[in-house]
Amino acid sequence: MSGPLTFGGAAIAAFAVALATVQACRRAGAGGGWPATAGAAIAVLAGTAVGGWLAGGLPPLPPRVAVGRLLAVGLPLAAVAEALAAVFAGTPAGLHAEAHAGRVVVGGGLRWLVPAVRCLAALLLVRVLLHDSVHLRIGGTAGREELVAAAVLAALAWPFVAADERRADGGVVAVLAAVASLAAAAMAIPMAGYVKGGLVAALLAASVAGSLAGGGRAGLAGFGFAAVVGIVAVGRFFGGLSAVAAFLLCIPPVLAVAAGRVGDSLGAAAAGRLMRSTPYRLAAAIVPLVVVLAQSWSDFDRSFRRMLVPPARADASPAPSILRENSR
Amino acid sequence: MRRAVFACAAVLLAIPAFAADEYAYDGVHSSVGFKARFLDISWIHGRFNDVSGKFILDRDDPSKSSFTLSIKVDSVDTANAARDEHLRQPDYFDSKQFPTIEFKSTKVKGVSGGYEVTGDFTMHGVTKPVTFMFLGGREITAMGKKRVGFATELKLKRSDFNFDKTAIGNIGDEAVITIDCAGQRD
Numbered sequence: 001m002s003g004p005l006t007f008g009g010a011a012i013a014a015f016a017v018a019l020a021t022v023q024a025c026r027r028a029g030a031g032g033g034w035p036a037t038a039g040a041a042i043a044v045l046a047g048t049a050v051g052g053w054l055a056g057g058l059p060p061l062p063p064r065v066a067v068g069r070l071l072a073v074g075l076p077l078a079a080v081a082e083a084l085a086a087v088f089a090g091t092p093a094g095l096h097a098e099a100h101a102g103r104v105v106v107g108g109g110l111r112w113l114v115p116a117v118r119c120l121a122a123l124l125l126v127r128v129l130l131h132d133s134v135h136l137r138i139g140g141t142a143g144r145e146e147l148v149a150a151a152v153l154a155a156l157a158w159p160f161v162a163a164d165e166r167r168a169d170g171g172v173v174a175v176l177a178a179v180a181s182l183a184a185a186a187m188a189i190p191m192a193g194y195v196k197g198g199l200v201a202a203l204l205a206a207s208v209a210g211s212l213a214g215g216g217r218a219g220l221a222g223f224g225f226a227a228v229v230g231i232v233a234v235g236r237f238f239g240g241l242s243a244v245a246a247f248l249l250c251i252p253p254v255l256a257v258a259a260g261r262v263g264d265s266l267g268a269a270a271a272g273r274l275m276r277s278t279p280y281r282l283a284a285a286i287v288p289l290v291v292v293l294a295q296s297w298s299d300f301d302r303s304f305r306r307m308l309v310p311p312a313r314a315d316a317s318p319a320p321s322i323l324r325e326n327s328r
Numbered sequence: 329m330r331r332a333v334f335a336c337a338a339v340l341l342a343i344p345a346f347a348a349d350e351y352a353y354d355g356v357h358s359s360v361g362f363k364a365r366f367l368d369i370s371w372i373h374g375r376f377n378d379v380s381g382k383f384i385l386d387r388d389d390p391s392k393s394s395f396t397l398s399i400k401v402d403s404v405d406t407a408n409a410a411r412d413e414h415l416r417q418p419d420y421f422d423s424k425q426f427p428t429i430e431f432k433s434t435k436v437k438g439v440s441g442g443y444e445v446t447g448d449f450t451m452h453g454v455t456k457p458v459t460f461m462f463l464g465g466r467e468i469t470a471m472g473k474k475r476v477g478f479a480t481e482l483k484l485k486r487s488d489f490n491f492d493k494t495a496i497g498n499i500g501d502e503a504v505i506t507i508d509c510a511g512q513r514d
Contacts, residue, residue: 060490064453065418065425134427193414196492238424239417303410 018047018210047207162222178224351511365500
């Protein structure tokens with residue numbers, strides 16, 4: 001099994017590859033609009049792929065397991081959705097509208113399609129992840145309501161989070177919240193028993209952070225949130241992650257965006273300024289992650305850690321001697 | 329006359345059905361177990377508690393016999409609940425994606441003391457042909473049913489079935505599967 005050093009080395013490589021890729025895309029002319037969005041997503045996918053290859057943890061092709069479908073189908077689908085959303089939005093994604101005043105607006109009349117594309121992509125993402133699993137078979141699982149709820153919530157939350165890109169900071173806070181969620185998932189999913197899922201979450205966190213550090217923030221709020229939803233859904237529906245933990249891992253980007261929106265509605269009041277501030281929005285995102293990590297550690301300590309470290313090792317008593325016991 | 333022809337045809341068509349005996353897997357008196365090396369110093373033993381199957385034995389023409397087994401992966405039991413939970417997850421069996429382990433014979437040959445069985449073994453979404461000696465097959469009548477028993481042991485490599493390579497390390501690649509099963513019919 002991959003150890004923490006392998007995780008760390010692969011994550012550093014993923015960060016570096018994502019950063020280099022997004023900068024290469026920018027130098028190649030993908031500085032705005034859908035090319036910039038595609039470039040940021042490609043950087044994340046490249047970073048994750050290289051990190052996974054270095055850690056020896058890339059699932060085989062064709063992808064028959066959920067994490068393989070996430071990397072090979074789900075996230076490319078999310079990238080296409082974000083690129084389409086950038087086309088339909090007309091305004092180059094990730095940059096302020098006023099900065100592009102005077103430019104020809106492509107597809108401006110199709111703005112209504114922007115949230116529709118993201119909603120549809122969220123539903124497709126969940127469907128792709130569950131493909132050919134017991135969850136989609138008749139009588140397969142009892143939690144069908146949870147599956148529907150997860151898909152609907154993802155479909156509603158994705159456009160909400162992605163719209164943060166229109167803020168003055170270009171959606172950086174939403175991206176940082178997604179990175180925090182992915183980093184927390186990288187710890188919570190292995191503690192629930194699925195080590196490989198944690199590796200992929202760590203690589204996604206590093207790659208999204210690398211893309212952001214390289215200046216590729218176009219479409220990254222939506223794409224980062226899709227990555228969070230994808231890996232958490234894999235951890236929940238295929239690993240041992242609890243429903244509450246999955247919800248708490250997905251909600252931080254939504255909370256970060258919601259805090260900003262509430263702050264906007266409060267106008268120039270002190271409370272409004274506070275809620276719009278980056279530290280407040282990040283704090284709102286991190287609180288649920290602290291809760292989920294504390295609960296995950298408690299559950300891990302109660303079950304898996306005791307399997308790995310038998311109680312006898314914690315005792316100070318000397319090891320029993322068979323000869324001594326037999327001579328009594 | 330026509331009625332007599334139909335009657336003869338019906339009897340002739342019915343003959344093959346009586347030539348082979350069909351036994352249902354007797355879950356109470358059977359076990360499917362496995363063991364794998366731990367750190368190459370000891371063995372971890374486990375079993376699957378939910379198994380079903382069917383044996384069709386044609387004693388006159390063993391090549392017409394067949395064996396099928398279906399094992400529910402979620403029923404894995406290594407006497408450690410936390411480990412069982414880990415084994416069900418995608419690092420190992422991935423029971424939500426691949427809920428069953430299946431065996432279906434494709435060729436059966438009668439040998440001294442039992443049958444040489446070749447078939448498709450499907451685990452973790454990968455199907456591989458395997459051949460093993462299924463020893464047993466003597467029918468007795470007990471507790472109001474006709475019963476047969478078979479036993480075999482076969483070795484499989486988890487890496488042949490696309491198990492996560494990074495998870496093959498502490499637990500050895502090779503697993504020894506032990507099948508001791510009984511079949512019953514009225």
